[in-house]
Amino acid sequence: MALLEIRDLHLGMRSFEGEAHVLNGIHLTVERGEIWGIVGETGCGKSLTGLSISRLVSTPPGRYITGSISLEGRNLLTASEPEMQSLRGRRIGMIFQDPTTNLNPAFRVGEQIVDVALHAGGLDPSILGVGAKASRSERKKAARNLAIDMLAKVGIPKAGERIDDYPHQFSGGMRQRVLIAMALIGRPDLLIADEPTTALDVSVQAQILRLLYDLVQEHQLGVLLITHNLGVVAQICTHVAVMYAGNIIESGSVREVFKNPNHPYTTGLLASVPTAKMKRGELQGLPGSVPNLLAPPPGCRFAPRCAAVQPRCTAAIPPSVAVAAHHEVACVLAEPHASAAA
Numbered sequence: 001m002a003l004l005e006i007r008d009l010h011l012g013m014r015s016f017e018g019e020a021h022v023l024n025g026i027h028l029t030v031e032r033g034e035i036w037g038i039v040g041e042t043g044c045g046k047s048l049t050g051l052s053i054s055r056l057v058s059t060p061p062g063r064y065i066t067g068s069i070s071l072e073g074r075n076l077l078t079a080s081e082p083e084m085q086s087l088r089g090r091r092i093g094m095i096f097q098d099p100t101t102n103l104n105p106a107f108r109v110g111e112q113i114v115d116v117a118l119h120a121g122g123l124d125p126s127i128l129g130v131g132a133k134a135s136r137s138e139r140k141k142a143a144r145n146l147a148i149d150m151l152a153k154v155g156i157p158k159a160g161e162r163i164d165d166y167p168h169q170f171s172g173g174m175r176q177r178v179l180i181a182m183a184l185i186g187r188p189d190l191l192i193a194d195e196p197t198t199a200l201d202v203s204v205q206a207q208i209l210r211l212l213y214d215l216v217q218e219h220q221l222g223v224l225l226i227t228h229n230l231g232v233v234a235q236i237c238t239h240v241a242v243m244y245a246g247n248i249i250e251s252g253s254v255r256e257v258f259k260n261p262n263h264p265y266t267t268g269l270l271a272s273v274p275t276a277k278m279k280r281g282e283l284q285g286l287p288g289s290v291p292n293l294l295a296p297p298p299g300c301r302f303a304p305r306c307a308a309v310q311p312r313c314t315a316a317i318p319p320s321v322a323v324a325a326h327h328e329v330a331c332v333l334a335e336p337h338a339s340a341a342a
């Protein structure tokens with residue numbers, strides 16, 4: 001059974017201007033030990049996919065959500081709110097972009113991480129390693145020790161002392177490490193990391209990504225890494241899902257998709273990445289912009305920007321077809337490759 005299985009996920013949002021169909025039939029399967037890079041231009045639905053899995057899309061503005069999201073067979077869309085709360089504290093870990101807004105400046109780092117450890121320990125006593133009859137002070141002590149261990153594990157030097165500092169006494173990279181420690185303290189099976197290193201300088205970014213990679217090797221969790229950075233995906237992800245205007249238009253193993261991109265959007269996205277070897281003026285951008293999701297174009301939503309558009313592209317959304325093992329593409333251009341692969 002897959003760790004995470006998303007089938008035909010649709011999400012609608014209501015705003016002052018009208019109703020936007022922001023996720024438009026997402027399919028995704030994540031196994032343990034896989035790190036999926038979710039990429040695509042701004043506004044294509046990456047964050048809302050992550051928030052839908054943890055069921056954190058508030059209603060309103062969320063209007064409807066249909067399809068299924070299964071965590072080892074349990075459909076999260078039909079789970080009760082208390083069940084979701086315990087899943088979020090234990091089996092699903094989340095890291096968001098900005099460490100300054102996700103730590104409360106008024107409380108010591110230790111108090112915040114110990115709270116998370118106590119919550120996780122309440123859901124699964126084995127996490128704290130104390131018996132069911134342990135007193136509150138014994139549980140608190142175990143939670144503090146666990147918090148210090150986790151902080152040390154994510155590379156906070158002198159964790160036993162730093163745990164009593166306030167967030168403003170930590171650098172941006174260290175605050176992000178604290179958030180990673182918090183997300184991992186419940187030993188999650190699935191980690192959703194939404195641009196976890198965007199606000200950090202490149203050397204800290206590299207350290208944190210290395211840490212994530214090592215943790216996946218050690219604990220065999222599944223990760224969804226939402227990012228704009230295709231270089232990061234090439235470095236640490238095993239798989240990639242390319243999103244465009246609410247759909248996954250190409251997905252598969254990083255090696256296969258990056259070596260042999262089939263969808264014109266993926267090709268354009270890869271051509272937009274600057275490299276040190278490029279000559280001045282050689283960098284290509286993608287012409288046009290993501291469509292307004294209040295009134296998306298008919299058929300393939302990329303058609304108005306596509307240089308290879310054909311009349312049938314606007315008739316219906318092309319189905320996703322396998323063009324090789326671990327490589328699927330939703331584009332009419334991929335159909336001949338699909339028959340050849342079959």
Ligand SMILES: Nc1ncnc2c1ncn2[C@@H]1O[C@H](COP(=O)(O)OP(=O)(O)OP(=O)(O)O)[C@@H](O)[C@H]1O
Binds near residue numbers: 043
């Ligand atoms: N609360 C909301 N109300 C209405 N529409 C929303 C709301 N939140 C997001 N959207 C719309 O949903 C679409 C997808 O948003 P989402 O945040 O998932 O994009 P994203 O791919 O993560 O973008 P970015 O890379 O900029 O974070 C966007 O068009 C956005 O305008």
